[in-house]
Amino acid sequence: MVTYIIRRLIWSVVMLSIVSIITFAIFFLVPRLAGATSEDLAARYVGRTASAEQVKVAAEKLGFNDPLVVQYGRFAKGIVVGADYDYGPGVERCPAPCFGYSFLTRLPVWPDLLDRLPVTISLALGAAVIWVIAGVATGVLSALKRGSFFDRAAMSIALAGVSMPIFFTGMVSLVLFSYGLKITVAGGTYTPFLTNPATWAYDLLLPWITLAFLYAAGYARLTRAGMLETMNEDYIRTARAKGLRERTVVVKHGLRGALTPILTIFGLDLGLLLGGAVLTESTYSLPGIGKYAIDAIGRQDLPQVMGVTLVAAFFVVVANLVVDLLYAVVDPRVRLV
Amino acid sequence: MSFLELKDLRVHFPTDDGLVKSVDGLSFALERGKTLGIVGESGSGKSVTSLGILGLHKGGRAKLGGEIWLDGEELVGASAEHVRTLRGKKMAMIFQDPLSAMHPFYTVGSQIIEAYRIHNDVSKKVARKHAIDMLGRVGIPQPDRRVDSYPHEFSGGMRQRAMIAMALSCDPELLIADEPTTALDVTVQAQILDLMRDLQRDFNAALIIITHDLGVVAELADDILVMYGGKCIEYGTAEDIFERPEHPYTWGLLGSMPRLDRDRTERLLPIKGSPPSLINVPAGCAFHPRCTFEDRTGGKASTEVPQLVETEGGHLVRCHLPRDTRRSIWETEIKPSLEAS
Numbered sequence: 001m002v003t004y005i006i007r008r009l010i011w012s013v014v015m016l017s018i019v020s021i022i023t024f025a026i027f028f029l030v031p032r033l034a035g036a037t038s039e040d041l042a043a044r045y046v047g048r049t050a051s052a053e054q055v056k057v058a059a060e061k062l063g064f065n066d067p068l069v070v071q072y073g074r075f076a077k078g079i080v081v082g083a084d085y086d087y088g089p090g091v092e093r094c095p096a097p098c099f100g101y102s103f104l105t106r107l108p109v110w111p112d113l114l115d116r117l118p119v120t121i122s123l124a125l126g127a128a129v130i131w132v133i134a135g136v137a138t139g140v141l142s143a144l145k146r147g148s149f150f151d152r153a154a155m156s157i158a159l160a161g162v163s164m165p166i167f168f169t170g171m172v173s174l175v176l177f178s179y180g181l182k183i184t185v186a187g188g189t190y191t192p193f194l195t196n197p198a199t200w201a202y203d204l205l206l207p208w209i210t211l212a213f214l215y216a217a218g219y220a221r222l223t224r225a226g227m228l229e230t231m232n233e234d235y236i237r238t239a240r241a242k243g244l245r246e247r248t249v250v251v252k253h254g255l256r257g258a259l260t261p262i263l264t265i266f267g268l269d270l271g272l273l274l275g276g277a278v279l280t281e282s283t284y285s286l287p288g289i290g291k292y293a294i295d296a297i298g299r300q301d302l303p304q305v306m307g308v309t310l311v312a313a314f315f316v317v318v319a320n321l322v323v324d325l326l327y328a329v330v331d332p333r334v335r336l337v
Numbered sequence: 338m339s340f341l342e343l344k345d346l347r348v349h350f351p352t353d354d355g356l357v358k359s360v361d362g363l364s365f366a367l368e369r370g371k372t373l374g375i376v377g378e379s380g381s382g383k384s385v386t387s388l389g390i391l392g393l394h395k396g397g398r399a400k401l402g403g404e405i406w407l408d409g410e411e412l413v414g415a416s417a418e419h420v421r422t423l424r425g426k427k428m429a430m431i432f433q434d435p436l437s438a439m440h441p442f443y444t445v446g447s448q449i450i451e452a453y454r455i456h457n458d459v460s461k462k463v464a465r466k467h468a469i470d471m472l473g474r475v476g477i478p479q480p481d482r483r484v485d486s487y488p489h490e491f492s493g494g495m496r497q498r499a500m501i502a503m504a505l506s507c508d509p510e511l512l513i514a515d516e517p518t519t520a521l522d523v524t525v526q527a528q529i530l531d532l533m534r535d536l537q538r539d540f541n542a543a544l545i546i547i548t549h550d551l552g553v554v555a556e557l558a559d560d561i562l563v564m565y566g567g568k569c570i571e572y573g574t575a576e577d578i579f580e581r582p583e584h585p586y587t588w589g590l591l592g593s594m595p596r597l598d599r600d601r602t603e604r605l606l607p608i609k610g611s612p613p614s615l616i617n618v619p620a621g622c623a624f625h626p627r628c629t630f631e632d633r634t635g636g637k638a639s640t641e642v643p644q645l646v647e648t649e650g651g652h653l654v655r656c657h658l659p660r661d662t663r664r665s666i667w668e669t670e671i672k673p674s675l676e677a678s
Contacts, residue, residue, distance in 0.1 A: 234437040240393055241432075242452040242503070243425030256442055331442060332487045 005325060012321045019313040020079065024072050027306050038064035044103060044302065079310070099310065100303035109307035113289065117311075119190050120288035123211065123280065124273035126204055130212035131219055132266065138216070139223025140255060143231065154220060161217025170210045170283035177206060190286055207284045211277060215269060222265065226258030233257060260331055264323055271319025275312025339366035340408055340543050341390075341511055347402035348382070348389045355616040359385040361567040362403070367560075369510060372537065372544040374554030374575070376590065377564035380612045383547040386564075387513045390545075391430055392420030407511065426456040429509035433516035435496035439488040445472075445499045446484030453506045471502040475532060494525035498532065505536060512537070513545045518553060530556050551594050555579060563587050566613045566623035569645060573652035583654045583663045585628045588671045622657060630666060634658055 031041060042059035043050070050058070063071055077083065078098035085092045085101065094101065099109040138158070142151040178186040184206040191199040230236065231254050239253040240246075276290030285291070289308055296304035328334045348360040360382040367373045375383045388394055390405055395417040405412040407428065412420055432438035439448060449468040450461065457464070465484065472480035475498040488496055497517065504512060514533065518526040534557055537544045546557055554561055554575065561578040563571040563586065571584040582588055589608035610627035613619055625631045625638035634657035637643075645655040656663060 234432060234434060235440040237388075237393065238432060238438045238503075239440070241391055241424060241430045243421050243423070243455050244451070245421070246396075253440055257440070332444075333441060333489055 001328065004328065008321055008324050012317050015317045015320075016314065017076075019317070020076060020310065021072065023306060023309050023313070024075050026309075027302055028071060028075075029068065044300075099307035102304050103301045104299055109303050112292065112304070113307055113311055116287055116289050116292050118192060119286055120274060120276055120281070120290065122190075122193065122200065122204055123207055123277055123286060123288060124270060126201075126208045127211040127215065127273070127277075127280075128266070128270055130208055131215040134212065135216035135219025136223045136255075136262065138220040139225075140227055140250065142220065142224045143227030144250065146228065151224075155224070158217040158220045161213050162221070164214075166210060166214060166279040167283050169213060170207075170280065173206055173210055174283075204286075207280050207286060210283075211273075211280045219262065219265075222262055223258060226261060227254055230254050230257035260327070263326060263330060267319045267323030267326070268316070271316040272312070274315040274319070276308060338406060338409065340369045341367040342406040343386075343390070343403070344406070345403035346386065346389060346405060346413075347400075348385050348394060349400045349402070350398055351400065352616075357615045358567050358618065359399075359615060360389065363564075363567075363569055364403075365560075365562055365569070365572065367511075367543045367545065369543050370537070370541045371559045372546060372557050374558030374561045375545060375547045375564060376549065376551060376554055376561060378549060378612045380615065381564040382567040382615075383549075383564055384515055387430065387515050387545065387547055390511075390513065391424055391428060392417065393424075395420060422456075425452055425509070426507045427509060428511040428513065429504040429507065431497075431500055431504045431512065431514040431517050434520040435493070435500040436488060436520075438500060439496065441488060444485050444487055445491065445496075446486075449484075449499070449503045449506050452503050456507045467506065468502070471506050472499065475499070475502045475505075475536070476528075477502070493521050494528060497521060497525075497529055501529075501532065501536070505540065508540060510542055511545070512540075512542045513547065515547045516549070517546065519548070519550070526553075527556075533557065551579075551590055563590070566618055567615060568623065568655065569653070570624065570655045571653065572645075577652040581652070581664075582667065583648055583652070583660075584656050585630050585658075585666075586624050588667065589627075591675060592671070622655075630658060630662075633662055 028041070038059040039052070039055050041064050042055050042062055045062060046055055046058045059065060063074060066074075074083065078094065078096070078100070080096060082096035083094045083098045085094055094108050095110075097110055099113075101108055102112070105112075138154050142154045145151050174186060177184045185203055189203050191203050193200045231250075235257070236249060236253055239249045244253075274289075276288060276293050278290035278294055280286070281288040281290035282294055289311065293305065293308040295301075296308065342364075343366075344364050346360055346363045347358070350357040350359060363382070363386060365373065375386065377383050385394075385399075389399075389401060390407075390412070392412060392415075394401060401413050403413060407423070410423075412423075439445070443451075446465065446468050449471060450464040453459070453464045453467055454461070459467075469480045469484050472484060477483050477495055477498055483491075483495075488499070491499060497520075501517075517533065518529050521529060530553065533544070533546075544557070546554055548554060558575050561571075561573065561575055562569055563578070563584065565586050571578065571582065571587050573581075578587060579591070582591060586608070593607045608627055609629075613623050613626075619626050619639075621637070621639040621641050622628070622631075622634075622643050625634075628638065631638045637657040641657070643655045643657045645653050647653050648660055654663070658666070
């Protein structure tokens with residue numbers, strides 16, 4: 001078990017290194033392959049008014065003329081221990097994890113991301129709680145009452161849920177609940193949890209439900225399929241033969257058996273969302289990582305985009321690690337690996 | 338009244354293709370301390386009968402009819418909740434494949450503890466001690482250590498022992514074993530059968546063994562019931578069935594039993610054809626399309642459903658062949674071919 005954990009931890013670090021290499025390649029190598037020179041790369045850092053001579057100096061200072069390996073080394077070192085940027089007039093310290101400075105604001109990227117992280121985390125975790133409870137409960141009931149009116153209705157709604165994109169359901173619910181019935185905020189506001197938990201929840205209610213609806217639909221279908229399978233297992237018959245109450249049979253024996261694939265998907269979904277719920281945040285104008293990414297892409301602010309990419313990758317890798325470790329807890333047969 | 342009595346039990350499943358009569362009018366009686374073997378091919382209704390007795394069809398699609406009397410209580414008409422409280426406590430079951438019949442995510446011990454605590458209001462600690470005792474009783478070495486193992490960490494024979502420990506944990510008065518040795522190695526089969534015989538003596542339970550293997554019931558059963566197409570076609574003591582079988586299907590079962598004492602060059606005598614469809618049961622005797630002696634019934638076999646009649650001393654047979662014809666066929670044609678070596 002301990003070796004399993006250590007092996008998975010090492011593997012995660014390897015994964016993150018590979019992700020950083022790929023990210024580096026996308027931002028610094030691919031433009032060169034397309035014909036960009038060191039000066040073209042440096043031009044983005046110095047602004048439009050700089051002369052060709054100034055750009056040349058900047059390219060040298062930023063190290064764009066060094067071998068690629070050295071450049072990557074500097075890039076990786078910046079993330080791990082921080083970096084010093086030489087702007088000419090003086091040297092500026094960019095503390096770890098250093099993703100560089102925004103082209104536009106000239107502020108380091110990481111503190112920006114740190115500011116927006118609570119919004120995305122609040123959005124993702126809140127929605128996750130709703131969709132897991134709603135999705136799994138609906139799936140279990142559907143499986144138990146297979147073919148009933150409830151089952152058909154729930155599965156039709158679920159089909160609609162997975163089919164409709166967030167920007168559609170988001171807009172519709174904004175029109176309906178915020179502008180029409182005026183029972184929720186129209187988005188764009190975020191109150192930190194520590195400031196006022198009630199307002200925090202109220203502000204996020206509609207985004208939560210919209211986001212959860214999309215995922216709950218998928219989870220309901222997944223849970224239903226899993227439950228239909230496990231409830232036909234021999235061990236369910238054994239559980240009944242022991243004289244267990246039906247509720248215990250369903251939850252302790254049936255659902256437990258159907259939980260593994262749900263856990264896997266949940267880890268990946270949550271990991272992805274923590275890297276930015278782009279559509280939801282855009283639709284509701286929430287100042288989270290996803291909105292930040294969209295804005296950065298619009299402005300071609302490469303350091304910001306790179307920062308988001310690396311943070312998102314970090315969450316996905318960590319989510320995978322947690323899922324793999326939980327796997328061993330959920331399914332004892334995994335422990336041998 | 339006997340401890341367990343089935344009267345005209347019927348288990349029917351409505352399907353899109355028609356009504357499947359898995360069990361169609363089954364009656365038998367069983368006393369405490371006695372063993373009944375129910376024998377038949379796949380689809381003959383053996384397992385459906387046992388699940389019916391345990392009330393595991395309740396709430397499902399099956400339609401149950403007739404009566405099941407257990408210790409003076411009628412179960413077919415009883416509420417599902419009441420039958421649930423009897424399950425595990427008064428009647429318990431051992432299943433065919435112990436790997437799939439045990440939950441892969443819980444330890445063997447916790448599954449036994451769970452079974453015990455449903456019907457006994459005791460602490461986890463007491464139940465755990467009981468589980469260790471039970472594992473020791475069914476012959477699992479180092480039970481205090483093995484109690485925390487998962488089913489996949491046990492061998493097939495050990496798993497079946499654990500399954501038996503689980504079934505016996507609440508001291509049931511009726512134990513149903515559905516193909517208890519089918520999934521096991523031959524060497525382990527004998528051990529499990531010995532174990533079941535010993536435990537039955539200790540617990541003085543009524544035991545029903547369901548199997549397709551006459552060899553298994555030969556070891557254990559006092560009485561044997563042969564099922565075909567959802568009906569009982571022959572019933573008698575083990576001696577009746579092995580020494581004086583009167584139904585052509587039973588002869589077929591005996592003929593298709595591999596035996597070590599038979600000459601190797603001699604072939605098994607398989608029953609021709611395949612088990613009947615339970616939706617379109619053949620008219621007349623359900624077995625007549627496969628019966629070698631059908632022509633000696635004077636055409637009755639394909640038109641008239643035979644009744645279960647007593648030939649002598651509790652030995653029941655459902656066959657159109659006249660009694661004397663049956664006996665002479667057994668004595669002159671079947672028995673010599675089984676004994677030839």
